[in-house]
Amino acid sequence: MELKELYQEIILDHAKNPRNKGKCEGYNHDAKAHNTLCGDKVHIYLKLDENKNISRLSFEGEGCAISLASASILTDTLKGRDLQFSKKVTDDFLNMLKNKSKITLNSLTDDQITTISSLSGVQEFPMRIKCATMAWHTLLSALEKKV
Amino acid sequence: MEFSNIKSKFPIFRQKIKGKPLIYLDSANSSQKPKLVIDEISRFYETEFSNVGRSVHTLAVKATNKFEETRDLMKSYINAKHREEIIFTKGATEAINLVANTYGEKYINTGDEILITELEHHSNYVPWHYLRKKKGAIIKFASVNENGEINVDEFKKQITEKTKIIAFTHISNVTGTVMPVKKVIDLAKSKNIPVLIDGTQGAPHSSLDVQDLGCDFYAISCHKMYGPNGLGVLYAKKHWVEKLPPYQGGGGMISEVKKDEITYADSPTKFEAGTMQTAEVVAFAKSIKFIQNLGIKNIEKHESNILEYGLEKLRKDNSINIIGNPKNRASIISFTIKGIHPHDIATILDDDGVAIRAGHHCCQILHDKLGIPASARASIGVYNDKEDIDVLSESIKKCKKVFQI
Numbered sequence: 001m002e003l004k005e006l007y008q009e010i011i012l013d014h015a016k017n018p019r020n021k022g023k024c025e026g027y028n029h030d031a032k033a034h035n036t037l038c039g040d041k042v043h044i045y046l047k048l049d050e051n052k053n054i055s056r057l058s059f060e061g062e063g064c065a066i067s068l069a070s071a072s073i074l075t076d077t078l079k080g081r082d083l084q085f086s087k088k089v090t091d092d093f094l095n096m097l098k099n100k101s102k103i104t105l106n107s108l109t110d111d112q113i114t115t116i117s118s119l120s121g122v123q124e125f126p127m128r129i130k131c132a133t134m135a136w137h138t139l140l141s142a143l144e145k146k147v
Numbered sequence: 148m149e150f151s152n153i154k155s156k157f158p159i160f161r162q163k164i165k166g167k168p169l170i171y172l173d174s175a176n177s178s179q180k181p182k183l184v185i186d187e188i189s190r191f192y193e194t195e196f197s198n199v200g201r202s203v204h205t206l207a208v209k210a211t212n213k214f215e216e217t218r219d220l221m222k223s224y225i226n227a228k229h230r231e232e233i234i235f236t237k238g239a240t241e242a243i244n245l246v247a248n249t250y251g252e253k254y255i256n257t258g259d260e261i262l263i264t265e266l267e268h269h270s271n272y273v274p275w276h277y278l279r280k281k282k283g284a285i286i287k288f289a290s291v292n293e294n295g296e297i298n299v300d301e302f303k304k305q306i307t308e309k310t311k312i313i314a315f316t317h318i319s320n321v322t323g324t325v326m327p328v329k330k331v332i333d334l335a336k337s338k339n340i341p342v343l344i345d346g347t348q349g350a351p352h353s354s355l356d357v358q359d360l361g362c363d364f365y366a367i368s369c370h371k372m373y374g375p376n377g378l379g380v381l382y383a384k385k386h387w388v389e390k391l392p393p394y395q396g397g398g399g400m401i402s403e404v405k406k407d408e409i410t411y412a413d414s415p416t417k418f419e420a421g422t423m424q425t426a427e428v429v430a431f432a433k434s435i436k437f438i439q440n441l442g443i444k445n446i447e448k449h450e451s452n453i454l455e456y457g458l459e460k461l462r463k464d465n466s467i468n469i470i471g472n473p474k475n476r477a478s479i480i481s482f483t484i485k486g487i488h489p490h491d492i493a494t495i496l497d498d499d500g501v502a503i504r505a506g507h508h509c510c511q512i513l514h515d516k517l518g519i520p521a522s523a524r525a526s527i528g529v530y531n532d533k534e535d536i537d538v539l540s541e542s543i544k545k546c547k548k549v550f551q552i
Contacts, residue, residue: 003498007491007549016486038490038506039520062520064490065550125494 005121006128007065010114015065020075024058031141033134040067042135044142052083064131070119071135077112083143089116090136096120097129150441150449153530156181160530167500170535174528175320175348175479176504178373181437187430188375195429198422200399214425217432218415224435225365226356227382231414234381234388235423239347240270242366242381243314245418246343247274249391250312250364257283260309262340264289264297265516266319266326269509271345271366275314289315291516295322295471299330306338313342317349321510321522322471323454323479325353332361341387347371351528352450352477354443357382373529374434375427381418388414395420441529450478450527457525457536466552467543470522481508481524484543487550489523495549496523499542 024045032043040063047056057079059071074093078086085107093116095101100123103113122132154160159179160169171179191213197206199214218233227233236242255261261275265288272286279286287310289301302313313335318325328344335342343364346355350367357365364387369378383391393400393411397420402410411417438446457480461467470481484492489505496503504524507514514520525539 003495003549006494012550039511039514040490041520064488066491128490128494131490 006125008118008121010118011065011069014069014072014076018059018068018072020058020072020079022058022060024056027056027058028147029142029145030147031138031145033138033141035063035067035130035134038064038131040064040131040134042067042071042138044071044135044138046139046142048083048143054078054081054083054086059135061135063134064128066119066122066128066131067134070132073115073119074135074139077108077116078139087140087143090140093119093136094133097123097133150445150529150532153441156183156437157530158182158185164500164502165498170499170501170538172525172527172531172535172539173502173504174351174371174531175508175524175526177370177376178351178528179530180375181373181434183437184374184430184433187433188426191426191429196426199425200416210425210429213429213432214423217428217435220432220435221380224355224439225350225367225382226358228358229385231388232357232382232385234383234415234418235428236379236381236418237377237424238370238379239345239366239368240274240379242364242379243271243343243345244274245381245394246312246314246364246366246383247278249394249418250341250387251275251278251282251284253390253392255282255284255311258285258309259311260285260287260307262287262289262302262305262310262313262315264315264326265291265512266295266297266316266322266324266510267314267512268316268320268345268347269511270347271314271316271343272512284311285309288512291322291513294473295319295324296473296475297324297326299327299334302331302334306334306340310338310340313340314345315343316345316347318352318477318479319471319473319510319513320348320479320526321481321508321513321524322473323476323481324471324473325475325477328362329360336361348477348479351438353447363387369427369431369434372431372434373437374431375424378424378427378431383414388418393417393420397421399423446529447477449529450531453527453531453533453536454478454480456533457527457539460536460540461543464540464543466547470517470519478527479524480526481522483519483522484546484552486552487546489521491550492523492543492546495546496539496542499538499545501539501542503539 027045042061195209197210199211341363347368365382367380370376400420493505
């Protein structure tokens, strides 16, 4: 496993210029998490509308390149998507890191699949998997947690 | 013994990490073990093992004698006056918890003050926090200055008539600051306040004379002194071991047990409930002898040379921010690199076989004060050399390349 597979261009780009950072307006769900081992923090904000669509999605947080990129990619991919689909993508993402399975969802574009799959390099760095999964677990908590 | 050939005494250095030689710069976290310590554990289990202080058979006598020999060796190593002042614990953390639970239970009450510092490891804060919650005591923090130092005047400012104990680190595990221990102890003595020194980082890197220091308690972590894991030592002055109540209850620590009354053994047995770490204590004698053979003064000099070399080398790179600039510093360089999180630094360094620690190093109070969530830490042990620093420095350059900085 080469380092450059972990720190791919896409990941560095999202880490250096995270998308959807800050509190989104009118959020009605949120959740936060903290990795006590390393101090990484993430706080997910989202607006779930009456049609069960995540109409707004953003995050605040600090941490390593992997955790920032993962949160940024998450918000970029799932913003505007419906609840069931978002849960499915999250499951697929977590399975990708756990079982090395591929993400093959029909309603994601090839670009989106490439972007999410860029985080699969983390599989080879067991101590860093938590960095990549924290935002996604936090999204699941946020979906359950009304403000 | 020579420092030049010292890596050969540690079997761990025979292996390659990611195909490269292991550059171990994480000794402040835990030190590696020399072969003679590892061998002593096997030898003891193969030839002398038994529980100590209980049975009368041949093995029990051998094991008990070996166990108590380490106590005597430790007593002379830190120049304690009495052997009952040396209490074995499961680590420095338990040593501090022991004092918080016994001294704190007996002498600290509502409104009383515990003076610690912003440099403390969580193990010298959380036990006092329990006491704060339980007793309604107050914890005060001596402030660290911009260099990462805390001078004696800061302690003077914080001491009041309510101060019941001063507990602080000998050497910071983040900035490497060597604290003015003697001066603070003298100040505390003049006001009759007991002092606990967290010697977790102090004991492996500096010569110790607890009688000269005059501290009431000194906590030691054996696994950072090239010794076995799961072992610590609490030095507690004789009059305290006599006055303090027992810590944990169980076998071995009693004198007489009746249905309506229990009396306790004298120290150190009073504080060593249950079956103690046995092979660990026995093998720790080899660690002390290993340090004595090298000479602690020589170790100080050797590590200081590498530390200075490392500081000079890293300071040349403007993108590296070294945490703290204490005048008196030992064996630790913590740093950040602009634009690269410490965890990413640690992963990239690992790819070159360089082991460092990244995170808040159990010092969240200090990191909050510095306004950084985490730092990268390279810490030096007897087996390090200047070439290790060269590899570290090259590997840091690689971090910047990966991150295109």
